[in-house]
Amino acid sequence: MEISELGEFGLIRRLTEDLKIENPGTLKGVGDDCAVLSPTEGTQTLVTTDLLMEGVHFDLTYVPLKHLGYKAVMVNLSDIYAMNGTPRQITVSLAVSKKFTVEDIEQLYDGMKLASEKHHVDIVGGDTTSSMTGLAISITAVGEALPKDIVYRNGAKETDLICVSGNLGASYMGLQLLERERAVYLSQVDKSGEKKTSNSSTVNDFQPDFSGYEYLLERQLKPEARRDIIEALAKANIHPTSMMDISDGLSSELMHICSQSKVGCRVYEDRIPLDYQTAAMAEEMNMNVTTCALNGGEDYELLFTIPLSDNDAINKIEDVKVIGYITKENLGKYLICRDGSEFELKAQGWNPLQ
Amino acid sequence: MEISELGEFGLIRRLTEDLKIENPGTLKGVGDDCAVLSPTEGTQTLVTTDLLMEGVHFDLTYVPLKHLGYKAVMVNLSDIYAMNGTPRQITVSLAVSKKFTVEDIEQLYDGMKLASEKHHVDIVGGDTTSSMTGLAISITAVGEALPKDIVYRNGAKETDLICVSGNLGASYMGLQLLERERAVYLSQVDKSGEKKTSNSSTVNDFQPDFSGYEYLLERQLKPEARRDIIEALAKANIHPTSMMDISDGLSSELMHICSQSKVGCRVYEDRIPLDYQTAAMAEEMNMNVTTCALNGGEDYELLFTIPLSDNDAINKIEDVKVIGYITKENLGKYLICRDGSEFELKAQGWNPLQ
Numbered sequence: 001m002e003i004s005e006l007g008e009f010g011l012i013r014r015l016t017e018d019l020k021i022e023n024p025g026t027l028k029g030v031g032d033d034c035a036v037l038s039p040t041e042g043t044q045t046l047v048t049t050d051l052l053m054e055g056v057h058f059d060l061t062y063v064p065l066k067h068l069g070y071k072a073v074m075v076n077l078s079d080i081y082a083m084n085g086t087p088r089q090i091t092v093s094l095a096v097s098k099k100f101t102v103e104d105i106e107q108l109y110d111g112m113k114l115a116s117e118k119h120h121v122d123i124v125g126g127d128t129t130s131s132m133t134g135l136a137i138s139i140t141a142v143g144e145a146l147p148k149d150i151v152y153r154n155g156a157k158e159t160d161l162i163c164v165s166g167n168l169g170a171s172y173m174g175l176q177l178l179e180r181e182r183a184v185y186l187s188q189v190d191k192s193g194e195k196k197t198s199n200s201s202t203v204n205d206f207q208p209d210f211s212g213y214e215y216l217l218e219r220q221l222k223p224e225a226r227r228d229i230i231e232a233l234a235k236a237n238i239h240p241t242s243m244m245d246i247s248d249g250l251s252s253e254l255m256h257i258c259s260q261s262k263v264g265c266r267v268y269e270d271r272i273p274l275d276y277q278t279a280a281m282a283e284e285m286n287m288n289v290t291t292c293a294l295n296g297g298e299d300y301e302l303l304f305t306i307p308l309s310d311n312d313a314i315n316k317i318e319d320v321k322v323i324g325y326i327t328k329e330n331l332g333k334y335l336i337c338r339d340g341s342e343f344e345l346k347a348q349g350w351n352p353l354q
Numbered sequence: 355m356e357i358s359e360l361g362e363f364g365l366i367r368r369l370t371e372d373l374k375i376e377n378p379g380t381l382k383g384v385g386d387d388c389a390v391l392s393p394t395e396g397t398q399t400l401v402t403t404d405l406l407m408e409g410v411h412f413d414l415t416y417v418p419l420k421h422l423g424y425k426a427v428m429v430n431l432s433d434i435y436a437m438n439g440t441p442r443q444i445t446v447s448l449a450v451s452k453k454f455t456v457e458d459i460e461q462l463y464d465g466m467k468l469a470s471e472k473h474h475v476d477i478v479g480g481d482t483t484s485s486m487t488g489l490a491i492s493i494t495a496v497g498e499a500l501p502k503d504i505v506y507r508n509g510a511k512e513t514d515l516i517c518v519s520g521n522l523g524a525s526y527m528g529l530q531l532l533e534r535e536r537a538v539y540l541s542q543v544d545k546s547g548e549k550k551t552s553n554s555s556t557v558n559d560f561q562p563d564f565s566g567y568e569y570l571l572e573r574q575l576k577p578e579a580r581r582d583i584i585e586a587l588a589k590a591n592i593h594p595t596s597m598m599d600i601s602d603g604l605s606s607e608l609m610h611i612c613s614q615s616k617v618g619c620r621v622y623e624d625r626i627p628l629d630y631q632t633a634a635m636a637e638e639m640n641m642n643v644t645t646c647a648l649n650g651g652e653d654y655e656l657l658f659t660i661p662l663s664d665n666d667a668i669n670k671i672e673d674v675k676v677i678g679y680i681t682k683e684n685l686g687k688y689l690i691c692r693d694g695s696e697f698e699l700k701a702q703g704w705n706p707l708q
Contacts, residue, residue, distance in 0.1 A: 037400075
């Protein structure tokens with residue numbers, strides 16, 4: 001169905017009519033000039049926002065709309081967890097061009113609802129409009145935390161341990177894989193020449209080859225915000241001194257923590273957690289796996305520092321690894337390689353404006 | 355300067371380094387995973403968001419970037435006032451294509467800062483990224499209000515008076531004027547033929563003719579959110595039973611209030627406030643001025659209902675006019691024309707998806 005058949009209000013009604021409110025703090029969701037929220041007494045409010053543009057942040061030739069919606073929400077929730085907070089509400093703004101149908105937007109929204117439900121977050125408003133070309137998605141997440149629980153980027157101290165959750169580089173290798181298969185597909189379309197628009201069997205029978213690398217795809221297409229880590233830290237009574245999520249790459253994020261905390265760091269190459277598939281894919285593509293893990297980005301894992309005294313406690317938490325330690329600022333920021341040599345860390349993370 | 359010279363973080367630093375925090379409730383602005391806000395005790399939080407796309411919501415051939423930034427913020431603050439709240443913080447997300455320079459984005463941001471300062475609002479975060487084509491602006495505003503003060507759209511009651519602030523249709527006529535002058539300009543460019551890219555005096559000497567209609571332009575390019583009305587109502591101890599701001603046109607907004615409040619209405623054509631320039635421009639363009647006032651939109655005036663008993667009090671407030679009254683739902687929603695005839699109100703407001 002064409003979106004113009006429903007119009008703005010019709011589309012909004014269709015997308016939002018089955019929304020359920022999960023949080024008692026959500027007093028008014030979609031349908032007025034503003035959403036009305038009642039913050040839990042004693043908490044502070046966390047706000048984060050992201051703007052995703054087609055052709056820059058996602059490529060619809062290989063990203064299903066439902067996954068895109070899921071990921072768009074997840075990356076915002078990840079920012080709330082990265083402050084050690086609890087996400088409560090999101091607003092969703094969409095600008096869609098004429099190429100999208102009502103069903104397309106419903107799929108996108110379904111992914112958003114799925115991610116929201118999983119994290120008990122309410123969709124409380126937004127904006128739905130048109131665009132001249134492509135799709136734009138802007139999500140704002142609102143969360144809350146007790147003042148004593150909030151973790152900033154600027155609290156890392158000398159001798160603190162540097163920790164990461166999960167493993168790194170998988171999402172980036174998933175993207176490489178998707179781009180490789182797309183290139184293979186496009187070259188077959190090219191070869192089929194005039195058959196391009198006909199029922200060319202060469203093209204229609206194309207099956208991208210992802211076998212053995214399903215985990216990489218999942219990390220790229222369907223990242224999960226690490227609420228489980230936040231919960232595990234709270235249970236273990238560990239209060240990180242600094243924390244952020246890894247969206248631009250470990251190296252870039254470490255630089256942020258070090259510069260905001262006015263400290264230096266040492267990170268050990270052999271401690272950086274990697275999945276087997278990440279390593280295998282890097283080898284297959286002739287890439288340095290450490291570079292991928294340092295600079296790939298889109299991991300949405302948590303990077304945090306803890307006091308040295310929490311060493312035993314952190315080792316008991318599954319899926320968290322100590323990768324190095326914080327030093328005085330004048331000692332610089334270095335990666336210690338497997339052979340003992342030191343490399344200065346540089347932020348080569350993904351930069352949409354360079 | 356090209357944006358790529360600065361990169362994402364360089365551009366953000368340049369735009370945000372001189373931001374001053376005005377609200378004690380803004381604990382952490384730009385620079386972490388989230389902004390951290392401390393809601394005033396006992397208040398509820400208001401959240402609203404807008405996504406503006408180049409070519410759909412604005413045309414940079416006649417909208418200066420500074421005005422665009424100002425307006426983009428103002429329309430969000432208007433939504434907070436429309437709940438009878440106080441805006442406190444905004445986040446600003448921008449997606450910019452290669453055609454924009456650093457100076458362009460600074461101008462846009464200057465307009466945003468100006469609007470924010472005027473309303474004592476802090477810019478606390480956002481996202482800055484690139485787009486394949488054009489400019490996208492997504493702003494989220496956070497405000498607060500005491501629970502007893504918040505005004506929804508659904509509280510209008512039979513016999514309530516319907517009021518509007520300021521005057522209507524001016525912004526729409528301003529847009530007509532801008533489009534007329536652009537058409538004149540383009541036709542001169544066309545006529546000048548090959549001289550298009552040379553120093554053709556025909557084109558370069560083009561001066562759009564806005565004389566006598568400066569007010570209309572100002573309403574279109576630099577709308578003001580009506581904090582003054584909210585303050586005047588509070589001072590007069592008038593608590594509206596329903597309220598919203600007029601962005602899509604009086605007719606469309608009245609329908610929202612009536613359907614959410616489950617009531618009908620009567621609005622008198624001769625009571626709709628018009629500026630002299632709006633009427634003159636409508637006549638010059640051979641348009642019905644009432645239609646412009648009902649359906650033009652982008653007025654950012656406040657539409658609200660009050661108990662009949664507040665009639666005397668409301669008449670003492672400058673720049674507010676009673677335009678009709680609320681009826682039982684089954685009596686429908688009608689405009690009573692100057693000649694006494696009744697027309698059913700229809701929402702013909704601006705709809706970006708139709």
